[in-house]
Amino acid sequence: GNHFPALSKRIENVTKHTYNTIMGNQWKVAYTCHVLTKSINKHVFVYRQWEDAEIMVLLQVMYTDLDFISTFNIELDVLQQFLYEVYKRYNNIPFHNFKHCFCVTQMMYGLIWLTDLRSKIDSIDLLIMLTSAVCHDLDHTGYNNAYQINARTELALRYNDISPLENHHCAVAFEILEKTESNIFRNLTTEQYKRIREGIIKCILATDMSRHTEILNKFKAILPVFDFSNKDHRDVLMMIMIKVSDISNEARPMDVAEPWLDCLLQEFFNQSDMEKLEGLPVTPFMDRDKVTKPSSQTGFIRFVLFPLFIELANLFPCLETDLQEVLCLSRESIFASYQ
Ligand SMILES: Nc1nc2c(ncn2[C@@H]2O[C@@H]3COP(=O)(O)O[C@H]3[C@H]2O)c(=O)[nH]1
Numbered sequence: 587g588n589h590f591p592a593l594s595k596r597i598e599n600v601t602k603h604t605y606n607t608i609m610g611n612q613w614k615v616a617y618t619c620h621v622l623t624k625s626i627n628k629h630v631f632v633y634r635q636w637e638d639a640e641i642m643v644l645l646q647v648m649y650t651d652l653d654f655i656s657t658f659n660i661e662l663d664v665l666q667q668f669l670y671e672v673y674k675r676y677n678n679i680p681f682h683n684f685k686h687c688f689c690v691t692q693m694m695y696g697l698i699w700l701t702d703l704r705s706k707i708d709s710i711d712l713l714i715m716l717t718s719a720v721c722h723d724l725d726h727t728g729y730n731n732a733y734q735i736n737a738r739t740e741l742a743l744r745y746n747d748i749s750p751l752e753n754h755h756c757a758v759a760f761e762i763l764e765k766t767e768s769n770i771f772r773n774l775t776t777e778q779y780k781r782i783r784e785g786i787i788k789c790i791l792a793t794d795m796s797r798h799t800e801i802l803n804k805f806k807a808i809l810p811v812f813d814f815s816n817k818d819h820r821d822v823l824m825m826i827m828i829k830v831s832d833i834s835n836e837a838r839p840m841d842v843a844e845p846w847l848d849c850l851l852q853e854f855f856n857q858s859d860m861e862k863l864e865g866l867p868v869t870p871f872m873d874r875d876k877v878t879k880p881s882s883q884t885g886f887i888r889f890v891l892f893p894l895f896i897e898l899a900n901l902f903p904c905l906e907t908d909l910q911e912v913l914c915l916s917r918e919s920i921f922a923s924y925q
């Protein structure tokens with residue numbers, strides 16, 4: 587049965603409306619989606635502020651377009667219920683909200699097409715990657731791990747200071763999947779479910795930036811001998827791809843990236859204000875007295891984002907054009923010229 591008829595109806599209407607708007611009355615979901623997202627250069631998907639219901643539809647379309655519905659026998663109402671539960675468990679905070687979840691998932695989706703990953707790894711890994719992106723920041727409170735640990739929050743206590751947030755995002759994801767009506771994996775075998783669970787846990791835990799160098803170095807080490815049929819290699823690639831998707835905001839056009847940067851800084855400043863108020867150590871890159879947009883971005887682009895993208899482009903040379911275009915060092919010089 588359909589658990590949210592009203593919502594489904596609304597989603598259906600929104601879908602029609604959305605695609606009619608874009609395509610001029612052509613009701614061709616798959617094709618539209620194809621055109622709009624196969625390239626991460628075409629940032630149509632994030633140019634405007636999508637309504638939350640529209641986002642749920644777009645996510646649904648991504649699952650459909652990657653053939654997950656048919657391959658894994660996912661019922662549409664279960665997928666919709668899953669996406670709705672996910673939507674409800676993102677908080678209304680400046681940056682780590684449902685729209686961020688969408689941006690990251692859309693980047694993952696774009697990368698999967700762009701790198702022709704479907705011809706290289708099997709669908710179960712792709713399902714893991716897309717679902718990890720969808721779930722990767724569930725119930726983020728707007729305060730990072732350093733805060734959780736220093737403030738000795740419930741999460742830090744529960745997870746013994748080990749990636750408290752990422753552990754929590756992942757646990758919430760499987761809470762949602764534990765309910766039959768929102769378990770998109772309910773028609774899979776126990777073996778398949780086990781593999782998916784292991785994969786999602788790996789991917790979401792890999793988004794903890796304190797593991798950035800560790801994961802990047804692992805990837806660099808296997809690159810010269812990279813083999814898509816080697817599970818260990820694929821695992822590292824999947825971690826790299828969710829990391830890239832997660833921090834790729836600056837790889838989007840300036841008019842998309844800049845408002846998101848404002849949101850990120852707002853969340854950072856909220857945290858450092860709270861740290862000052864509570865007498866906790868103040869995270870330097872979040873201190874409103876120390877951070878400026880250019881100072882925050884030049885370092886981040888040069889030392890975090892760029893080195894990560896370069897390695898991925900080493901494996902997928904087709905990304906080089908996008909890389910140059912999107913990460914165009916000009917962005918860096920724009921920021922540099924502010925200083
Ligand atoms: N300075 C800066 N940090 C970013 C940017 N995008 C992502 N990050 C950081 O990368 C982190 C990825 O994991 P989180 O979502 O916890 O928090 C994110 C931010 O701290 C960006 O554009 N600029």
Ligand SMILES: [Zn+2]
Pocket residue numbers: 686690722723832
């Ligand atoms: Zn994120």
